[in-house]
Amino acid sequence: QTPQWRTVDPIGLVTVRDRGYLLATRSGEDRTYRLSRISAAEELPEAAERPSRVDLDRIWRDRSARFLSGSDHITVRVRVNPARREELLDTALAVRAEEPAADGWPRLELTFQDSRHAEWALWQLGTDAEALSPQSLRTSLRNRATAVADHYGEPS
Structure with missing residues (x-):
């Protein structure tokens, strides 16, 4: 914005x-x-209104x-390349849980504004992140990847 x-x-x-x-x-x-x-802040001359305690x-x-x-929020389970973990966390609204994994890619449970926000955030990371659930998000990302691959396929 x-x-x-x-x-x-x-x-x-x-x-x-x-x-x-x-x-x-x-x-x-x-x-x-x-x-x-x-990005910027300015102190105003009038006093702030706030509780005393x-x-x-x-x-x-x-x-x-x-x-x-919030009713539109979506919770997503994801695995992420540790080198891109912070980048993913910067796009999420909240981290609900995190656990290490044997493959070195932590598993996270994240909250996003809605399914479009989750799809956008994971798409930015390409193959450095994988949505584990919900299935609707996995399907949406697969459909998007297929559409891009088709678009850039061999010219007819």
Whole structure:
């Protein structure tokens, strides 16, 4: 998306899995911003509105639970080349689980915005990632690969 200015009332910063987030409110509504996506910030002269006592752990748990319960979100099991793991994690909304594997490629359970987001993220990694489930995502990626291969096949 095109960067846009937002005026927020900061509540605090949290770090989860080596990623920083700004917890804030905007027009009285809860907002969470990934720090790596903030390209500029400016302090305004007026004071921020925030509670005097803040429990960042509780706020983060509540917001994460609400976020992950979104109806369009999709959970994907994937194996990934360790050299591309961070690149994949940068595209996912959340990491639900991770386990090592005998082949050296960790197995991850990731949450994506929706099936299109998951397909896009895995497509970017080519053969350095493999969707293990759901089957609908595997089918979608196979169909996409077949269409590309057909497009670039021998000219008729």
